[in-house]
Amino acid sequence: MSSALTDLCRYPIVQAPMAGGASCPQLAAAVSDAGGLGFLAAGYKTADGMYQEVKQIRGLTGQPFGVNLFMPQPNTADPAAVGVYRHQLAGEATWYETPLGDPDSGRDDGYEAKLAILLDDPVPVVSFTFGCPSRNVLDSFAKAGTFTVVTVTTPEEAQAAQWAGADAVCVQGVEAGGHQGTHRDDPASEGAGIGLLSLIGLVREAVRLPVIATGGLMRGGQIAAVLAAGAGAAQLGTAFLVCPESGANALHKQAMTNPLFVRTELTRAFSGRPARGLVNRFMREHGPYAPAAYPQVHHLTSGLRKAAAKAGDPQGMALWAGQGHTMARELPAGQLVEVLVAELDSARAALALGGS
Template sequence: MSSALTDLCRYPIVQAPMAGGASCPGLAAAVSDAGGLGFLAAGYKTADGMYQEINQIRRLTPRPFGVNLFMPQPRTVDPGAVDVYRHQLAGETSWYETPLGDADCGSDDGYEAKLAILRDDPVPVVSFTFGCPTAAVLSAFAEAGTFTVVTVTTPEEARAAERAGADALCVQGVEAGGHQGTHRDDPATDGAGIGLLALVALIRETVELPLIATGGLMRGTQIAAVRAAGADAAQLGTAFLVCPESGAHSLHKQAMTNPLFARTELTRAFSGRPARGLVNRFMREHGPYAPAAYPQVHHLTSGLRKAAAKAGDAQGMSLWAGQGHRMAREMPAGRLVEVLVAETESARAALTTPEDAR
């Protein structure tokens, strides 16, 4: 593990920032306390809401932690396509007895206000998803002593983040649960993502920055594999989603290992951006018609998803999950870190030949 990451966490295990409630202060603090790096997801929160949760984490742990921000999205969405999808969802509004949300309630996720808070009251780590911040933003964080991480999904994105001044990269393979962190949302590339092992190797030969690998990782053997491929650390989301400290809905946690939800797919059905989740009724019925319109579709379906959760109907919820979801283990987050560390060390020892050991 690189010296920079070693200063932040004892073990090369990062808890993924899962927006929507799963990555709550309790989960982040438990992971950091156990020697990993916990993350708070600031996506979909107000700037003040983010600040309040940062203070909660500080009260829960003295250890370093991170905050993840969504990059503002360009206003290139076709309003007509959103209106068509609105009509497509008419049956859902009747079924759940709730109206659709306002698709035009903002596309920057309070980015500038969140930046201002994090510059004025720095946290140890800030990561970015859905794009790369400007060199000026990254430089300001460097001056404040904040370690910055940019999520990338291709070697080209990795080069751009290195040029901008990122301290490290979160390399996201197509296996990852939740949203794909592509810097451009191009429908022509849907389904063309690169698998994690290949992507880590490609990016390792492209840049010199520390790499945090993420995408479907659930076991220490997989962590050992991505580290052997060139990663300095591993980031896990779905593995921590089922922990008792996670803020994920109980139906979401149960679905991870429910035989009814046998596989995952990338879909735009819930948010308008490619995201991997468990295949359910909503995804099957609406995925083929969802436009490339993020965050407009996210705002549109927000009320429906909440109503489905309140009704106890997992078939109408966004059940984000990585490809390894069936290997989820329900245990306290700190214990999971311990198990993953032991599994990783065992796997790495098994890969060491007698000649290497000498």
């Protein structure tokens, strides 16, 4: 690990910020206490909701932790396409007996208000998804003593993060569960994501920033692989989603290892932006027709997803998961960190023996 990352966590293990409830203060605190780096997800929360969670985690751990922000999105959605999709979802609204949401509920996710809070009362780490902040923003965090990370999915995005003054990049392979953190949602390049190991190599040749690798990582041996490829740390999301401390819905946790849900795919069905989840009825029926319209589609389907969860129906939920989801282990978060570290040590020892 780079010296900066070493200062933040004893082990090169980062718990991914999973928006939608999974990355709650209890999970992040447990990971940080165990020697990893826990993360809160501020996406889809109000600025005050984020502030309350930061207060809560500070009461649970004295170790460093991070907060992830969604970048505001340009308004490139076609209102007519959103209207057509709304019409296609009418049957879902009837089935779940809930109205469709307002697609224009907001595009900036309270970004400026959240920035103000995090600059006024700094946290150890702030990361950004769906874009790169301005140099002024990153410079302000540097002055506040906050380590900044920008999620990237291409070497070009990594270069943009370096030029803007980020301290590190989180390199996200196409294997990752949840949303692809692309800086620009380009339908023309849909499905052209780069695998994690290739992407680490490409980014390492493009920039000099420390790399945090994420995408499909579930075992210590995989962490050893990305470290050997040049990453300074590994970020795991799906692996921590099934922990008892995770705030994910119980149906979501159960689906991770349910033989009915074997495949994952990238889909726009739930949010209008490519995101990887377990293939279910909703994804199969609506994925082929969902427009490139984030966060409009997210707001449109929000009530449906909540109603499906309330009805105990995982076929109508967004079951975000990485490609390694079947390897999920239902362990307390602190114990999972310990197991991952033991596996990492074993993998490193095996590599050393093999090379001697």
